[in-house]
Amino acid sequence: MEPRFQAAFKAMEELEKGAIANPDEGRMVGHYWLRNPKLAPNSFLRLQIENTLEALLKFSNDVVSGKIKPPSSPEGRFTQVLSVGIGGSALGPQFVAEALAPDNPPLKIRFIDNTDPAGIDHQIAQLGPELASTLVIVISKSGGTPETRNGLLEVQKAFREAGLNFAKQGVAITQEKSLLDNTARIEGWLARFPMFDWVGGRTSEMSAVGLLPAALQGIDIKEMLTGGHLMDEANRTTVLRNNPAALLALCWYWASDCVDMVVLPYKDSLLLFSRYLQQLVMESIGKEFDLNGNRVNQGLTVYGNKGSTDQHAYIQQLRDGVHNFFVTFIEVLRDRPPGHDWELEPGVTCGDYLFGMLQGTRSALYSNERESITVTVEEVTPRSVGALIGLYERAVGIYASLVNINAYHQPGVEAGKKAAGEVLALQKRVLAVLNEASCKDPVEPLTLEEVADRCHATEDIEMIYKIIAHMAANDRAIIAEGNCGSPRSIKVFLGECNVDALYG
Numbered sequence: 166m167e168p169r170f171q172a173a174f175k176a177m178e179e180l181e182k183g184a185i186a187n188p189d190e191g192r193m194v195g196h197y198w199l200r201n202p203k204l205a206p207n208s209f210l211r212l213q214i215e216n217t218l219e220a221l222l223k224f225s226n227d228v229v230s231g232k233i234k235p236p237s238s239p240e241g242r243f244t245q246v247l248s249v250g251i252g253g254s255a256l257g258p259q260f261v262a263e264a265l266a267p268d269n270p271p272l273k274i275r276f277i278d279n280t281d282p283a284g285i286d287h288q289i290a291q292l293g294p295e296l297a298s299t300l301v302i303v304i305s306k307s308g309g310t311p312e313t314r315n316g317l318l319e320v321q322k323a324f325r326e327a328g329l330n331f332a333k334q335g336v337a338i339t340q341e342k343s344l345l346d347n348t349a350r351i352e353g354w355l356a357r358f359p360m361f362d363w364v365g366g367r368t369s370e371m372s373a374v375g376l377l378p379a380a381l382q383g384i385d386i387k388e389m390l391t392g393g394h395l396m397d398e399a400n401r402t403t404v405l406r407n408n409p410a411a412l413l414a415l416c417w418y419w420a421s422d423c424v425d426m427v428v429l430p431y432k433d434s435l436l437l438f439s440r441y442l443q444q445l446v447m448e449s450i451g452k453e454f455d456l457n458g459n460r461v462n463q464g465l466t467v468y469g470n471k472g473s474t475d476q477h478a479y480i481q482q483l484r485d486g487v488h489n490f491f492v493t494f495i496e497v498l499r500d501r502p503p504g505h506d507w508e509l510e511p512g513v514t515c516g517d518y519l520f521g522m523l524q525g526t527r528s529a530l531y532s533n534e535r536e537s538i539t540v541t542v543e544e545v546t547p548r549s550v551g552a553l554i555g556l557y558e559r560a561v562g563i564y565a566s567l568v569n570i571n572a573y574h575q576p577g578v579e580a581g582k583k584a585a586g587e588v589l590a591l592q593k594r595v596l597a598v599l600n601e602a603s604c605k606d607p608v609e610p611l612t613l614e615e616v617a618d619r620c621h622a623t624e625d626i627e628m629i630y631k632i633i634a635h636m637a638a639n640d641r642a643i644i645a646e647g648n649c650g651s652p653r654s655i656k657v658f659l660g661e662c663n664v665d666a667l668y669g
C-alpha cells in the first residue's frame with residue numbers, strides 16, 4: 166500500500182494548499198484551514214477565517230454576559246438557543262452539544278432539523294414562554310434548503326403569534342448573498358455569520374456552524390480548534406505507521422469487504438458520534454463513479470449508538486450472524502471527573518464495568534474472527550472531540566484517495582430533492598383538477614383513474630393515491646370516500662369550490 170499512501174499524502178498536501186480538490190463542483194476544500202488559518206492559500210481567506218472567529222467569539226460573549234439582550238424577555242438575557250438546520254448544518258452541533266455541553270450551560274440548545282410539523286411544534290411548545298429569550302440560529306450553507314426554510318417560517322409564525330419580533334432574536338449562518346443571507350439582511354436580523362464556499366456542510370463543525378452554538382453553551386471552542394489542529398499536524402506525516410488518520414483509512418481499506426462500519430463509543434456523551442459520522446463517511450464515500458468515470462459504487466455504512474447499551478440489542482448478530490461489518494470501539498480512559506469515583510464492589514467501580522464490557526465484547530468478537538479497531542481518548546474534552554472530528558475528516562479524505570473517488574461532492578442527494586419537488590408540483594395539479602370537478606353543479610366526485618387522467622399523469626397514479634391519502638388525513642378540504650385498502654373504490658372531491666383558483 167505504501168505507494169498508494171504516498172499518492173494520497175501528496176493529494177492531501179495539494180488540497181491543503183488550495184487545489185481544486187472537488188473537481189465537479191470546481192471548489193477548493195479548506196476545512197483544515199479553519200483550525201490553522203495560516204495554512205489558507207491567501208491572506209484574504211486567512212483574514213476571513215480569523216475575523217469570523219473573532220466576531221463570533223465576541224457575539225457569543227456578549228450574548229452570554231447579557232450585553233446583547235432579547236427585547237422583551239423578563240429574564241433580561243437569552244436563555245435558550247434554537248438551532249434550525251439539517252444535515253451538515255445540524256449533525257455536528259448536535260454531536261458537540263451532547264458530548265460537551267455542561268450540565269448547566271449559559272444557554273440551553275434545541276434543534277429543529279426537519280420539516281416535520283409535529284416535531285417543530287414540539288420544540289416550540291417545549292420553549293413555551295422562553296421563546297421570548299430564545300436566540301434562533303438558522304444555519305444553511307446554501308441558504309435555500311427547503312426543510313430549513315420551512316423551519317424558519319414556522320418559527321417566525323410562532324414569534325408573530327407570541328407578539329415577538331423575530332429579527333431581534335434571529336441569527337443567520339450562511340454563504341454571503343444566499344437567499345437566507347439576503348432575507349436576514351433585509352429583515353435586519355440580530356447577526357449574520359458567513360459560511361465559506363470552500364467548506365462542505367459535513368466538514369463544517371469547526372466553522373461558525375459548529376463554533377457559534379458551542380460557544381453559546383459555554384464550550385471552549387478554542388480548545389476544539391486546538392484539538393483539530395493538533396490532530397491535523399499528526400496526520401501530516403508521510404510515515405504511514407505514525408499517521409493516525411492514514412492508519413484508520415488503512416484499516417477501513419483492509420476491512421473493505423465488510424462494508425458496515427459499526428461505531429461504538431463506550432461513553433454516553435459520545436452517543437451522537439456515529440450519527441455525525443454517518444453523514445461524514447457515507448456522503449463522502451458513497452459514490453457511483455470514481456474520478457476516472459468508472460462505475461465503482463463505493464460505500465461504507467455507518468451505524469452504532471453506544472456501548473455497553475448496544476450489547477443488549479444487536480451485538481448478538483455481530484458475534485454470530487452475517488459477517489459484513491467491522492467495529493470501531495471508541496474507548497475513553499477517564500470514567501468521571503476526579504474526586505467523584507467510588508467502588509460499588511470491593512475494588513470495582515461502575516466505570517470498571519464499562520471498561521470490562523468493552524474489552525469483553527472486543528475479545529468475544531475476535532474469538533469469532535470479527536475484527537475491530539479501537540480509538541482511545543483520555544477523556545471527553547473540547548480538545549479530544551476536536552481531535553476526533555479531525556481524525557475522521559482526514560481518514561475519509563485519505564480513504565477517498567485510496568479508492569480514487571471525489572469525497573467532497575454529493576451528486577446523489579439532488580435526485581431525491583428533485584423528485585420531492587415533482588411530487589409537490591403534481592399535488593398542485595391534483596388540487597386544480599379536483600377543484601374544477603368540485604366547482605361543478607352538482608359536484609363531480611372523481612376516481613383516482615379520472616384524477617390521473619385529467620392530470621395527464623396516468624403513470625403516476627400510485628403517487629396520486631398517496632397525495633390524496635395524505636391530504637385527506639390532514640383536514641385539507643379533500644373528501645375521499647371509499648376504502649383506503651382498495652384504491653379503485655375511492656372517489657374524491659373537495660369540500661368547497663375555490664372559484665379564484667378556477668379562473669386564476
Ligand SMILES: O=P(O)(O)OC[C@H]1O[C@H](O)[C@H](O)[C@@H](O)[C@@H]1O
Nearest residue numbers: 252253254305306307310366578
Ligand atoms: O447547509 P445546507 O446548504 O442547508 O445543506 C444541508 C445539507 O443539504 C444536503 O442534503 C447536502 O447533501 C448536505 O451535505 C448538506 O449538509
